Amino acid sequence: MRTAIATVCLSGTLSEKIEAIAAAQFKGVEIFETDLLSFNRTPADARRMIEDLGLETITFQPFRDFEGMPEPQRSKVFARAERKFDVMEELGCDLLMVCSNVSPDSLGGIERAAADFHELGERAAKRGMRVAFEALSWGRHIHDYRDAWEVVRRADHPAVGLVLDSFHVLARGTDLSAIRSIPADRIFLVQMADAPRLDMDYLSWSRHYRCFPGQGDLPIADFMNALQATGFDGLLSLEIFNDRFRAGSARSVAIDGQRSLMVMLDELRRHTGADIPGLPDLPAKATCSGVEFLEFAVDERGALAFERTLSGLGFRKAGLHRSKSVTRWRQGDINIVVNADKEGFAHSFNITHGTSVCAMALRVDDAPGTVNRAVTLLDQPFQQPVGPGEMNIPAVRGLGGSLLYFVDHKTGLDRLWDVDFKPVEGDDFTGAGLRTVDHISQSMHYEEMLTWLLFYTSLLNVRTTPTQTVIDPGGVVQSQAIETQDGSLRLILNASQSQRTLSSRFLSELFGSGVQHIALATGDIFATAEHLKANGVDLLPIPENYYDDLEGRSDLTSEEVARLRESNILYDREGGDEYFQIYTKTLEGGLFFEIVERRGYRGYGAVNAPIRLAAQTRLASDNLPSGI
Numbered sequence: 001m002r003t004a005i006a007t008v009c010l011s012g013t014l015s016e017k018i019e020a021i022a023a024a025q026f027k028g029v030e031i032f033e034t035d036l037l038s039f040n041r042t043p044a045d046a047r048r049m050i051e052d053l054g055l056e057t058i059t060f061q062p063f064r065d066f067e068g069m070p071e072p073q074r075s076k077v078f079a080r081a082e083r084k085f086d087v088m089e090e091l092g093c094d095l096l097m098v099c100s101n102v103s104p105d106s107l108g109g110i111e112r113a114a115a116d117f118h119e120l121g122e123r124a125a126k127r128g129m130r131v132a133f134e135a136l137s138w139g140r141h142i143h144d145y146r147d148a149w150e151v152v153r154r155a156d157h158p159a160v161g162l163v164l165d166s167f168h169v170l171a172r173g174t175d176l177s178a179i180r181s182i183p184a185d186r187i188f189l190v191q192m193a194d195a196p197r198l199d200m201d202y203l204s205w206s207r208h209y210r211c212f213p214g215q216g217d218l219p220i221a222d223f224m225n226a227l228q229a230t231g232f233d234g235l236l237s238l239e240i241f242n243d244r245f246r247a248g249s250a251r252s253v254a255i256d257g258q259r260s261l262m263v264m265l266d267e268l269r270r271h272t273g274a275d276i277p278g279l280p281d282l283p284a285k286a287t288c289s290g291v292e293f294l295e296f297a298v299d300e301r302g303a304l305a306f307e308r309t310l311s312g313l314g315f316r317k318a319g320l321h322r323s324k325s326v327t328r329w330r331q332g333d334i335n336i337v338v339n340a341d342k343e344g345f346a347h348s349f350n351i352t353h354g355t356s357v358c359a360m361a362l363r364v365d366d367a368p369g370t371v372n373r374a375v376t377l378l379d380q381p382f383q384q385p386v387g388p389g390e391m392n393i394p395a396v397r398g399l400g401g402s403l404l405y406f407v408d409h410k411t412g413l414d415r416l417w418d419v420d421f422k423p424v425e426g427d428d429f430t431g432a433g434l435r436t437v438d439h440i441s442q443s444m445h446y447e448e449m450l451t452w453l454l455f456y457t458s459l460l461n462v463r464t465t466p467t468q469t470v471i472d473p474g475g476v477v478q479s480q481a482i483e484t485q486d487g488s489l490r491l492i493l494n495a496s497q498s499q500r501t502l503s504s505r506f507l508s509e510l511f512g513s514g515v516q517h518i519a520l521a522t523g524d525i526f527a528t529a530e531h532l533k534a535n536g537v538d539l540l541p542i543p544e545n546y547y548d549d550l551e552g553r554s555d556l557t558s559e560e561v562a563r564l565r566e567s568n569i570l571y572d573r574e575g576g577d578e579y580f581q582i583y584t585k586t587l588e589g590g591l592f593f594e595i596v597e598r599r600g601y602r603g604y605g606a607v608n609a610p611i612r613l614a615a616q617t618r619l620a621s622d623n624l625p626s627g628i
C-alpha cells in the first residue's frame with residue numbers, strides 16, 4: 001500500500017501544501033488541477049519542487065465531463081485529454097483520474113462509456129500513462145461504483161482502471177459486497193474520506209463536510225474490510241474537501257491526515273490480521289479509567305484567589321511538592337495541582353494564559369505504551385527536568401500547548417503523590433461531597449475542532465457523540481463529547497465561528513484554546529449546594545422564568561422546583577434518569593466550575609445550556625466598566 005494525500009485537503013499555495021505534505025511524512029501526493037493552474041511556475045518546476053521534498057505525484061485530477069459525450073463535444077473532450085497528458089508528462093505523473101460526467105449533454109449507456117474509456121486507454125498507453133474512473137455520487141449517469149466498475153471491465157484495457165472513493169460509496173449507502181470481487185490490480189486508486197452524518201445533497205455534503213477517516217460517522221472500517229478482501233495493495237490517498245481544513249493550518253491538517261491513516265490501517269491490521277508493509281508498530285489505544293489530576297498554572301497573586309475558590313468548593317490542601325512551589329488539593333477522588341513555581345513549564349504557561357489549566361493527567365492501563373503510540377502518531381512528546389528521586393511522568397502536548405500526562409499502575413506512576421509530595425495532615429475534614437471529575441470542557445478555535453477530536457480518539461478507547469449545536473447569546477457553539485464507555489473520562493470540545501460567544505471570548509481572554517470549565521460530580525447536589533453557600537461560593541444565578549417553565553413542563557412538584565430554585569440548580573430528565581447542575585460564577589481568566597449529580601443520566605444537560613450561557617453573558621456584561 002502506498003499512501004498519499006490530495007492537495008485539495010489543505011490550505012495555502014501549492015508550495016505551502018507540498019511542504020506541509022512532506023513535513024507530515026507522506027510519500028505521495030494527488031495534484032488537484034486548480035492547484036497547478038494557480039501555481040505561478042511551470043509544471044516542470046512543480047515536479048522539481050515535489051521531487052526535491054522526496055514526494056511523488058501519484059495522480060493528476062480531476063478530469064471532468066468525459067464519458068458519454070455526443071459529437072462534436074466528444075472529439076473536443078479527447079483533445080482536452082491529450083492536453084492533460086502533456087501537462088502530466090511535464091509534471092512527472094502517469095495517472096489521470098477521471099470523475100463521472102455531470103453534464104446534461106452527456107448520454108447514458110455503459111457500452112458507450114466503456115468505448116470512450118477504451119479509446120482514452122489507448123491514447124494514454126501510447127504515452128506510457130493510465131487513466132482511472134471514479135463514480136461521483138452525483139454523477140449524471142454513473143454514480144455507483146458498481147457501474148463505474150462495469151465500464152472499466154468492459155473497456156477492457158490495461159491502461160484503464162477503477163477509483164474507489166469511500167465518500168461516494170458510503171454516502172449513498174451502496175452495498176459494499178461487490179467490492180470484494182473486483183480484481184485488486186484493476187483498482188488503480190482508492191480515495192479515503194469520512195464525513196459526519198448530514199441530511200443534504202451529495203455534492204454539498206462532499207464539497208464542504210468531508211473529513212479524515214475517524215473524524216466522521218461513515219462506516220470506514222466496513223469499506224476497508226471489503227477492500228482488504230480484494231488483496232488491494234496499491235495507492236491509497238486521502239481526499240478531503242472541507243471548509244475548516246481550507247481555513248486551518250496546512251501543517252497541522254496534513255499531520256492529522258497522516259495520523260488518521262495510521263490509525264485506520266492499524267485498526268484494519270488488528271481486525272483482519274493484514275500485513276501492511278511500512279506501517280509502524282502501534283501499541284493499542286489506551287484504556288482510560290479517569291482523571292488522575294488537573295494542574296493549574298498560577299502566579300503568587302492568582303494562587304491566593306484560586307486556593308480560596310478551591311477551599312470554598314470543599315477541597316483541602318493535602319500535599320506539598322518536595323522541591324517545587326506546587327500543592328495538591330483533594331476531595332473525594334479529585335486531585336487538583338496548583339503550580340505556582342517560578343520556573344518551568346507551568347510558569348511559562350501562566351505568563352501567557354494567566355490562571356488556567358496547564359495540564360491534565362489521565363489514568364491509563366499503560367502510560368509508556370500510550371506515549372509511544374502518541375509519538376508514533378506524530379504527537380509532540382514533552383519532557384522537563386525533574387528533581388532527584390521525583391517521578392518522570394510521560395506526557396505529550398495537548399490542546400493550546402497544554403500537557404496531557406499519562407499515569408498508570410503498571411509502571412508505578414500512580415505512586416506519584418507519595419513520591420513527589422509531602423502529605424499535609426488535615427483534621428476531621430468533610431468537604432462539600434464532591435467525588436470525581438465528571439467532565440472537562442475545552443474551548444478551541446472552530447478550525448481546530450476536528451484536530452483535537454482525532455487527537456483524543458486516536459490515543460484512547462473512547463466513543464464520540466454526534467455534534468450538538470448550542471445557542472449562546474453571541475452565536476452558535478458546536479459541542480461534541482468524547483467519553484469512555486463507563487463514563488470515567490468525559491471531555492467536551494466546544495468551538496464557535498462567532499467571535500461573540502462565551503466560548504470565543506474565552507479564547508481571546510485566555511490567549512488560546514484550553515479548559516474552560518470543569519464539572520465535578522457529587523452524590524447529593526442539595527447537600528453540596530448548602531456547603532457551597534455556607535462557604536460563600538458565588539453561584540451563577542438562574543432566572544425565575546426557568547423555574548416557572550420547569551414547573552409547567554416537568555412532573556416535579558412545586559416543592560421540588562422550589563428546592564432547585566433556591567440553590568440555582570438546573571435540571572434535566574431523560575426517561576427516568578435525572579441530572580442536576582450548578583455553576584459557579586466565572587473566575588478571573590474566564591474559567592468556571594460546574595457541580596453535577598447524575599441519577600443514571602448520560603448526557604450533559606443540553607437543554608439547559610442556553611439558559612446557563614445567557615446567565616453567564618449577563619454577568620459578564622454587568623462586570624464591564626461601561627455597563628453594556
Ligand SMILES: O=C(O)c1ccc(O)c(O)c1
Pocket residue numbers: 061062099134136165191206207239
Ligand atoms: O467534488 C468534485 O468535483 C470531486 C472531484 C474529484 C474527486 O475525486 C471527487 O471525489 C470529487
Ligand SMILES: [Mg+2]
Pocket residue numbers: 134165191239
Ligand atoms: Mg474522489
